[in-house]
Amino acid sequence: MVTMKNIEGGVCAAHGFYADGLAIGLKKEGARDLAFIYADTPCVNVSVFTTNKMTAAPIRHFRQKGNFEGNFVLINAKNANAMTGNVGIEDINEVLNELQKQFPDIQHPVMSSTGVIGVRLPKEKIIQGAMGIDLTRREGVAASEAIMTTDTFAKRIAFEITLNDGKTFRIGAMAKGAGMINPAMATMLCFITTDALVDKVTMQTMLDACTRTTFNAASVDGDTSTNDTVLLMANGKSGVFHPEAFKEALERIMLFLAKEMVRDGEGATKLVTYKVTGALSDTEAEITAKALSNSLLVKTALFGEDPNWGRIASTVGASGVMCDEATLSIWFDEVCVYQKGDLLFNDTLEPFAAAVMQKSAFTIHCDIGQGTGEFIAYGCDLGHEYVKINADYRT
């Protein structure tokens, strides 16, 4: 039997990975603001990047490198290095060249950034700060704190997987989100490390599949950042290759972090699972589930704990998929509020529906009644705190 056990260590839980978070003066009040991940052997790297066409410099730099076996990622907060043109890439090269001079063991380093758009990278500060890096540190907690922006808590997780034959491999990760996905500050970044022995093609295929059902199914505000990045590094040190166990562990890690991001959405007080079934296709179910998780009217009704199922029905209709009020059914957790044309909702039912809305996590299930397509998306409410955070971010 394959077993999967939660372990400490986050992004340096896997053998051969090192990480730390430093405070170099980018954030105020001495908070950690520069993180690194280092592997003591070359790694297979696969990644998923933002679909935003104004791709930030670190992503363009990464793509220019092509197929490489890098062992080092430098991550800074407070500056996205986005809309900075070729100068943005030159700044990265300068920072990383200086790093390689100081630390000859670093191979094919890359960079990842989150923060304000349209301001040049404070490269002198970063170069100077990075000189304080100690590649032997295994401080997964500190690293996960350094990449936070408006996140209110650090996000990390790790598993040790034991196979039938007693062999083990590890996989760990850290992420930041807050606004998912919030261009000006709260870019979604996720770094995953593993000592599993996985080939590049398999890893990329799995990462793409898991991204669809985890990070791409999660929404705080429906905006897509210039910097969004998911990076998966594998050093093969465990010598273990078990595709099913690896895929399951990867998906659990990504789903956990995606939900943590939504739960920590700017000003969010609720984590809502939108389960759409009975759509004509999985794609139509996905469209509807995401429309629900992004609707301002649904999000504000959640914040108000108002069991306003009419907004749910209307959003299903507005999402453009094949649907009909005579085949639609809606549940708040187990409470059915509308069933195939029957107006069930009344003063007797309302307190039960309202009680579900008052929970910090619950499921809104829409069965469209047109086919067998399914998708699950994750969203949060939108309250005064979101407005407060985003109305006055830069100041």
Add this chain to the structure above:
Amino acid sequence: MVTMKNIEGGVCAAHGFYADGLAIGLKKEGARDLAFIYADTPCVNVSVFTTNKMTAAPIRHFRQKGNFEGNFVLINAKNANAMTGNVGIEDINEVLNELQKQFPDIQHPVMSSTGVIGVRLPKEKIIQGAMGIDLTRREGVAASEAIMTTDTFAKRIAFEITLNDGKTFRIGAMAKGAGMINPAMATMLCFITTDALVDKVTMQTMLDACTRTTFNAASVDGDTSTNDTVLLMANGKSGVFHPEAFKEALERIMLFLAKEMVRDGEGATKLVTYKVTGALSDTEAEITAKALSNSLLVKTALFGEDPNWGRIASTVGASGVMCDEATLSIWFDEVCVYQKGDLLFNDTLEPFAAAVMQKSAFTIHCDIGQGTGEFIAYGCDLGHEYVKINADYRT
């Protein structure tokens, strides 16, 4: 020379049209909540309805009638008659049958509704209240007040157009919006009446074209209601047919009302014009302009009066159209904050950009630099008041 003059009267400014707003107890505190529009001769009617697939009963009822020359519209607030199935249509027929018994001059009446979704129409109250209708009243102001929901001011306008030969025709309208378009309460409704002599096909073509650049270019929250309706009635009484003048008057009326709706968006404090030029096509410009007007991050930055041009650039990139940071330029009114890769924004420029953001109406212009496609959209900011209104609507 064709001249166009603002006149009073709203929806009954045109000859042969009558309207009033009654208080029949649907709203609290004796506010007007039932309106009618009546023409003393048969009218040519054309319409544009919501694209939401959960179409409300009044729209399905209207469509069932097919091609008809009706002269009466009854409009109620507080109940959308949506998600009410066939019973919703039966309720409408019952209301309208009772009306026709009382008022034999009414031909092919239709109904329009706005309010809560998923509750049956209070038909007895409406029938009883409608008995108080006086078809000789010309109270355009009262009618425009009766259709308000969360609107903070009534919206109406009318023009008298004088042609070269001294002949005149009139066109007037009323509308409600608030949330544009807000499923649970603030459906967008617009009623336009004219005594111009226009054939049905021409009218429908013009209404469709004008809808694209006015109501469909305006957004408060990006949601599409179950009840959205634009209805244009023409009785031909002026005997005047001048397509260019008619089209211009129609577009001016619709644009004025669309902007009024955005200006009165729930909690909105600013009316922002998003001008997108240089897109690959008009369609791509439209996609980007609407993405800007719907972005939560842009809307909250507007509310915070924060000249955060990075969010504008990022939203352009996220909209999926052909674009590049090296060809994009951004202006806040006349203040250029980003030009084709140049990071113009600095401490000197910021106060000028910030001063624009403090205005109650201004233009954000993005030139994408890829082609000649153009579109103008209209949006508002999103502040605490929006959350307050929508978090707790039904109570």
